[in-house]
Amino acid sequence: xxxxxxxxxxxxxxxxxxxxxxxxxxxxxxxxxxxxxxxxxxxxxxxxxxxxxxxxxxxxxxxxxxxxxxxxxxxxxxxxxxxxxxxxxxxxxxxxxxxxxxxxxxxxxxxxxxxxxxxxxxxxxxxxxxxxxxxxxxxxxxxxxxxxxxxxxxxxxxxxxxxxxxxxxxxxxxxxxxxxxxxxxxxxxxxxxxxxxxxxxxxxxxxxxxxxxxxxxx
Amino acid sequence: xxxxxxxxxxxxxxxxxxxxxxxxxxxxxxxxxxxxxxxxxxxxxxxxxxxxxxxxxxxxxxxxxxxxxxxxxxxxxxxxxxxxxxxxxxxxxxxxxxxxxxxxxxxxxxxxxxxxxxxxxxxxxxxxxxxxxxxxxxxxxxxxxxxxxxxxxxxxxxxxxxxxxxxxxxxxxxxxxxxxxxxxxxxxxxxxxxxxxxxxxxxxxxxxxxxxxxxxxxxxxxxxxxxxxxxxxxxxxxxxxxx
Amino acid sequence: xxxxxxxxxxxxxxxxxxxxxxxxxxxxxxxxxxxxxxxxxxxxxxxxxxxxxxxxxxxxxxxxxxxxxxxxxxxxxxxxxxxxxxxxxxxxxxxxxxxxxxxxxxxxxxxxxxxxxxxxxxxxxxxxxxxxxxxxxxxxxxxxxxxxxxxxxxxxxxxxxxxxxxxxxxxxxxxxxxxxxxxxxxxxxxxxxxxxxxxxxxxxx
Numbered sequence: 060x061x062x063x064x065x066x067x068x069x070x071x072x073x074x075x076x077x078x079x080x081x082x083x084x085x086x087x088x089x090x091x092x093x094x095x096x097x098x099x100x101x102x103x104x105x106x107x108x109x110x111x112x113x114x115x116x117x118x119x120x121x122x123x124x125x126x127x128x129x130x131x132x133x134x135x136x137x138x139x140x141x142x143x144x145x146x147x148x149x150x151x152x153x154x155x156x157x158x159x160x161x162x163x164x165x166x167x168x169x170x171x172x173x174x175x176x177x178x179x180x181x182x183x184x185x186x187x188x189x190x191x192x193x194x195x196x197x198x199x200x201x202x203x204x205x206x207x208x209x210x211x212x213x214x215x216x217x218x219x220x221x222x223x224x225x226x227x228x229x230x231x232x233x234x235x236x237x238x239x240x241x242x243x244x245x246x247x248x249x250x251x252x253x254x255x256x257x258x259x260x261x262x263x264x265x266x267x268x269x270x271x272x273x274x275x276x277x
Numbered sequence: 278x279x280x281x282x283x284x285x286x287x288x289x290x291x292x293x294x295x296x297x298x299x300x301x302x303x304x305x306x307x308x309x310x311x312x313x314x315x316x317x318x319x320x321x322x323x324x325x326x327x328x329x330x331x332x333x334x335x336x337x338x339x340x341x342x343x344x345x346x347x348x349x350x351x352x353x354x355x356x357x358x359x360x361x362x363x364x365x366x367x368x369x370x371x372x373x374x375x376x377x378x379x380x381x382x383x384x385x386x387x388x389x390x391x392x393x394x395x396x397x398x399x400x401x402x403x404x405x406x407x408x409x410x411x412x413x414x415x416x417x418x419x420x421x422x423x424x425x426x427x428x429x430x431x432x433x434x435x436x437x438x439x440x441x442x443x444x445x446x447x448x449x450x451x452x453x454x455x456x457x458x459x460x461x462x463x464x465x466x467x468x469x470x471x472x473x474x475x476x477x478x479x480x481x482x483x484x485x486x487x488x489x490x491x492x493x494x495x496x497x498x499x500x501x502x503x504x505x506x507x508x509x510x511x512x513x514x515x516x517x518x519x520x
Numbered sequence: 521x522x523x524x525x526x527x528x529x530x531x532x533x534x535x536x537x538x539x540x541x542x543x544x545x546x547x548x549x550x551x552x553x554x555x556x557x558x559x560x561x562x563x564x565x566x567x568x569x570x571x572x573x574x575x576x577x578x579x580x581x582x583x584x585x586x587x588x589x590x591x592x593x594x595x596x597x598x599x600x601x602x603x604x605x606x607x608x609x610x611x612x613x614x615x616x617x618x619x620x621x622x623x624x625x626x627x628x629x630x631x632x633x634x635x636x637x638x639x640x641x642x643x644x645x646x647x648x649x650x651x652x653x654x655x656x657x658x659x660x661x662x663x664x665x666x667x668x669x670x671x672x673x674x675x676x677x678x679x680x681x682x683x684x685x686x687x688x689x690x691x692x693x694x695x696x697x698x699x700x701x702x703x704x705x706x707x708x709x710x711x712x713x714x715x716x717x718x719x720x721x722x723x724x725x
Contacts, residue, residue, distance in 0.1 A: 062610035066599070073598040134592025138649075141569050141588045142611045203440065207433050211423045220419055221437065224412040225444045228451040235455055249454070256447065267440050274432040277572040286723050362723050428534055508724040514535045515725075 060152050067156035081161040082168055085118040089172045100177040107178035108186060108237035115165045115190055116226055122161050123201040124215040131209045140276055151265040154202035162194030178241055185240020193233035196257040199264045200225045206268035210275035229256060284361035286504045293497045300494035307487020314480040331389045333481060337488035338381040345375030350442050353435035365431035369421050370499030374492055376414040383407055402456040409448045413441050522546055523657055523688055528577035532563045536575060536711040550689040550701035559706055561692035562661055569659045587655035593646030597635025601626055601645050604634055609652040620648035623678040639666040647675060658689040
């Protein structure tokens with residue numbers, strides 16, 4: 060399992076597009092928002108938590124179709140399916156690798172972008188915590204979506220169509236926690252629910268993803 | 278006589294052919310009676326005036342929109358556990374019907390909402406939930422269309438339906454939480470049942486029954502079409518020369 | 521340890537292609553499958569490898585014993601040959617890749633990125649993967665595609681050495697490798713058009 064994680068991380072580093080692309084996308088999306096809604100700092104500071112969560116979600120989505128498709132094309136998934144490593148574990152590891160290469164950089168970059176959007180500083184910590192708790196769920200849901208669509212030619216668009224509705228609860232609780240944090244309100248309820256959803260996704264979705272992948276490889 | 282006997286496509290088609298005429302006729306009568314009685318035979322609501330009468334379209338459509346998904350969930354489970362093709366095809370057949378009903382529910386809701394609340398759309402929990410349901414229908418149908426092998430498509434859409442149901446339920450609670458958080462003490466209540474008096478109740482029930490029968494007839498009809506398609510495919514697969 | 525197939529039927533796209541497949545491989549034995557395109561060689565190999573379920577019949581001895589090499593090599597373009605092989609060795613709980621590198625003369629290429637290799641060199645690296653897994657049963661689907669005659673000799677030698685150590689091999693190939701192996705034309709197992717038992721779409725006929 061560690062071998063698979065190291066390999067995926069190494070590939071992400073070498074092939075580019077792993078650490079870099081999602082982060083750059085997040086940056087650009089966030090920086091384009093003031094151009095579309097206007098430069099009033101009052102407005103920007105109100106919408107900042109939601110914009111940052113939306114940007115993080117889209118950045119996660121961007122790299123999903125590479126998550127399994129490359130391994131499918133070069134036969135790696137066939138071999139992994141016959142290897143001693145359970146496919147469930149392999150997919151959980153691939154989800155983790157996706158989070159480390161995409162989710163984690165977003166979490167770290169978010170406060171810097173929050174400054175640009177005039178977010179109240181009291182909300183920075185809650186923004187980072189909500190993203191740190193929520194992005195693992197985004198990665199795991201994405202892994203499930205990738206497993207569903209990996210056998211489909213040009214499945215990228217379909218992947219977005221399937222995954223985005225599944226992102227709704229994570230987005231709602233995550234953005235709500237960040238928003239309440241920024242407004243100085245109590246954040247416990249949405250944060251706890253968010254953490255619970257992430258844990259449930261990590262625990263259960265690898266099984267659904269592996270089932271879908273076996274159906275595709277068959 | 279077990280219900281599983283009708284998992285055989287031939288027996289299913291035979292039964293469906295017997296049931297369908299009655300289902301179509303009963304659906305037509307139910308919808309006609311429900312709508313006509315509702316539109317012309319009930320008094321105007323003292324608060325909402327005649328706009329309230331869209332309820333006879335709105336509520337049955339919403340009812341089918343939700344129950345079609347539940348039916349698809351059950352059919353998907355049957356396919357995954359017992360591998361009955363008819364079950365998978367029935368789920369496939371129900372999805373577009375559910376989608377159309379969701380759209381009807383949303384549109385009639387908007388038409389109703391305009392005079393009542395002065396807006397076509399509000400991010401009310403219930404409206405938002407239906408919008409999310411609409412997205413789930415879209416994804417489910419798109420996945421059926423995208424996968425070439427029909428059995429793989431049935432497998433994958435069933436898994437999506439199972440996982441999607443869990444997330445749809447989560448979304449429902451998330452939306453309730455989120456919308457409360459937005460406007461404290463929602464001023465717009467969509468809870469029709471509370472506002473309904475007995476005069477409106479009976480035609481509404483008849484209309485709902487009519488829509489349910491319409492759904493049944495449509496699903497039977499569409500499942501029959503899907504079975505014929507699969508049969509044509511199975512036959513032509515065997516006519517192809519080997520080697 | 522022995523690979524046994526008893527009355528196995530396999531399907532491609534829901535249509536049965538082979539039925540009544542029965543054979544056994546003992547340690548040290550190899551079997552070569554022949555048959556025209558579309559006869560079902562790949563389908564049978566994938567079924568034995570456990571990638572798809574058999575329609576009927578039983579396959580014994582294959583679970584956790586097979587190493588499968590299909591049409592794709594399972595190599596990552598951005599990793600070196602040695603990194604690719606080490607990864608697969610570790611997935612199978614091993615670490616030694618020297619045997620694989622030696623058998624296919626990959627020593628000089630070990631630090632080259634797989635993406636820069638020629639098709640034949642990639643194939644050699646893909647076949648070396650079987651050696652580093654340490655699995656006793658090799659399942660090979662057209663292993664000699666894009667190999668030159670020298671590389672084919674290397675491959676034949678590798679299979680021979682594997683068999684000598686008590687390994688087994690199931691191959692689909694049209695090249696004469698000079699192996700002491702049974703040759704089996706799978707056309708004799710072809711499903712008859714009216715042979716529907718267990719087909720996923722039988723209910724529709």
